[in-house]
Amino acid sequence: xxxxxxxxxxxxxEASRLFAEEHAQLLAGGTDLVIGMKALTETxxxxxxxxxxxxxxxxxxxxxxxxxxxxTKVREVELSADILQHHTAxxxxxxxxxxxxxxxxxxxxxxxxxxxxxxxxxxxLLVADAQVDIASxxxxxxxxxxxxxxxxxxxxxxxxxxxTRFRLPSPASGSHYIKHKIREVMDxxxxxxAAAINIDNGTITDARIGLAAVAPxxxxxxxxxxxxxxxxxxxxxxxxxxxxxxxASSPISDxxxxxxxxREMVDVLTRRTLEQAAERANG
Amino acid sequence: xxxxxxxxxxxxxxxxxxxxxRKTLLAVLRDTIGLTGTKEGCSTGxxxxxxxxxxxxxxxxxMVLGVTASGKEITTIEGLASDGELHPVQQAFIETGxxxxxxCTPGFIMASKALIDENPDRTEEEFRxxxxxxxxxxxxxxxxxxxxxQAAEEVRSTS
Numbered sequence: 001x002x003x004x005x006x007x008x009x010x011x012x013x014e015a016s017r018l019f020a021e022e023h024a025q026l027l028a029g030g031t032d033l034v035i036g037m038k039a040l041t042e043t044x045x046x047x048x049x050x051x052x053x054x055x056x057x058x059x060x061x062x063x064x065x066x067x068x069x070x071x072t073k074v075r076e077v078e079l080s081a082d083i084l085q086h087h088t089a090x091x092x093x094x095x096x097x098x099x100x101x102x103x104x105x106x107x108x109x110x111x112x113x114x115x116x117x118x119x120x121x122x123x124x125l126l127v128a129d130a131q132v133d134i135a136s137x138x139x140x141x142x143x144x145x146x147x148x149x150x151x152x153x154x155x156x157x158x159x160x161x162x163x164t165r166f167r168l169p170s171p172a173s174g175s176h177y178i179k180h181k182i183r184e185v186m187d188x189x190x191x192x193x194a195a196a197i198n199i200d201n202g203t204i205t206d207a208r209i210g211l212a213a214v215a216p217x218x219x220x221x222x223x224x225x226x227x228x229x230x231x232x233x234x235x236x237x238x239x240x241x242x243x244x245x246x247x248a249s250s251p252i253s254d255x256x257x258x259x260x261x262x263r264e265m266v267d268v269l270t271r272r273t274l275e276q277a278a279e280r281a282n283g
Numbered sequence: 284x285x286x287x288x289x290x291x292x293x294x295x296x297x298x299x300x301x302x303x304x305r306k307t308l309l310a311v312l313r314d315t316i317g318l319t320g321t322k323e324g325c326s327t328g329x330x331x332x333x334x335x336x337x338x339x340x341x342x343x344x345x346m347v348l349g350v351t352a353s354g355k356e357i358t359t360i361e362g363l364a365s366d367g368e369l370h371p372v373q374q375a376f377i378e379t380g381x382x383x384x385x386x387c388t389p390g391f392i393m394a395s396k397a398l399i400d401e402n403p404d405r406t407e408e409e410f411r412x413x414x415x416x417x418x419x420x421x422x423x424x425x426x427x428x429x430x431x432x433q434a435a436e437e438v439r440s441t442s
Contacts, residue, residue, distance in 0.1 A: 006287065006304035006350055027348070034307065034346045035327050047304065051351055075340075099416020101394065102328055104340040105347065185415030186329060 001037045005046040010053060012162060016137040018048045020160030026050060028071060028110035031102050056109075056164060059083065066168045070109025074121065075100065077108055086171030088280065089194040089210075090124030093177045097121070099186055109163045112145075115153045118213035123194035124177050125166060126210030126220055133165040142167075149217035172196035172206070174281030178269045189213045190257050191265055193245075195273040197233070199281040204228045209241070209274075214249035214266055221245035224270065233278040242271035289353040293318070294362025304350045309333045311349035312359060320360035320389050324418070331417030334390040335359050341397035343416070360389035363396065371441075372396045372434040381430030383421035391417050395431045403435040403442070410435070 009015040019026055025044035027033055028051075036042030050056060056071035059080050066082055077083055078094040097103055097111065097120045111121045112132070122145075130145040137160055145166070148155050157163070175196035181187040192212035198205045207228035209221040224244035231237050251262035286301035293316060302311055309326075312318045312335070324332030326345045333344045336358040363370040372395050375381065382388040391414070398405065398413050405413065410431050419427060 001305040003303070003305055006348075008350075027351070029346075030348060030351070031328060031346050034348060037305070038326065047348075049351060098328065099331060099343075100398075100413055101331060101334055101341050101343045101416050102346070104342050183415075184412065 008052045016160040029106040031106040068166045074106045075103035089175035089177040093120040093124040122218040123210035127196035127208040128168040131167040136161045174277040176276035193269045195277040197277045214251040221248045242267040245270040308347040309344040332390040334393040371437040375430040375434035379429040381426045383423045
């Protein structure tokens with residue numbers, strides 16, 4: 001690991017000012033950054049820890065809305081009763097990251113800011129319609145999570161901007177996440193699919209589908225969502241939604257699996273995710 | 284960069300040190316303090332050999348910068364026994380033969396201890412899943428699992 005200057009600011013303004021300098025990196029849980037620095041794929045001149053800034057960690061409720069601080073550990077999200085109940089897909093996604101030892105370190109903010117298309121919390125946040133609060137020395141702004149990513153490892157975050165919080169406005173009555181993988185734990189998603197559904201009197205009133213690792217950024221399958229809304233969740237309809245989600249994906253082939261396999265599995269897993277989410281919404 | 288002052292509580296002892304920010308907690312424990320019970324395996328967080336307990340939570344110490352552990356309570360394999368008595372998890376690993384070459388053992392024991400502290404009532408399946416971040420390249424998993432189940436039973440029966 002190369003040497004670097006280490007800072008532990010206690011305010012967001014100070015962290016933002018330091019982060020706006022060239023060759024600066026933020027340290028949240030460190031599970032990506034520290035490994036990257038050892039591999040020399042990350043060679044920052046300064047590392048700015050967010051761990052001493054008060055108020056960035058923790059899960060709070062505000063009416064129907066659940067707020068997750070960016071520095072909240074992934075393990076806490078996985079075990080939170082509120083998130084398990086109202087945003088099951090997000091809790092399930094959190095539980096899929098690495099090992100317990102890693103989830104005790106890794107943060108939700110880090111998982112999202114790293115902007116991997118395969119991040120395990122991203123599909124759950126997409127179907128929760130999460131609003132991402134961002135702060136810098138110049139002020140604050142909010143970006144919906146489906147507008148945050150611009151490419152692999154790329155976001156709309158500007159120089160000095162720091163993700164502070166995810167606000168999950170409306171709980172879905174049923175949601176689910178499926179990660180397509182080989183190993184039970186410690187694996188990267190071939191693809192990740194989340195679905196959230198509200199059902200009223202047998203009719204789908206709202207549906208959201210989030211797809212990870214099947215496009216340059218995580219995406220919502222909006223055509224598939226539109227097919228679902230206003231209709232009963234019949235097996236035929238869920239099958240059509242799976243096909244529409246597959247059509248919305250643009251996966252690549254890599255050494256883990258082919259684009260064709262990924263697209264086929266988006267179809268299958270979207271249907272299965274919707275079945276589970278619908279069952280929860282009815283139950 | 285210059286070394287920074289860091290205060291670590293390791294196995295109940297306070298250590299005031301000057302350490303380089305690029306040193307991982309694992310390197311601080313092994314090279315600076317001389318506690319070599321914690322092992323360096325992959326050094327990428329995949330194998331769990333470097334597992335220690337920080338403020339009650341099991342973490343892979345190869346992913347933690349030592350400077351960020353300042354002010355925290357760290358327990359390593361050397362701190363598990365008390366008054367010459369082995370911890371139930373250590374005792375169970377001996378009794379079941381839950382080790383072969385022994386390299387992964389400190390990591391398995393620390394991960395197991397944290398799991399049992401959190402919830403000793405896990406099923407065998409749940410313990411297997413929860414230990415997914417620890418790898419034994421001798422593949423002695425059967426005995427390791429026996430050890431943790433025996434230790435969990437011991438903790439349940441005495442608490």
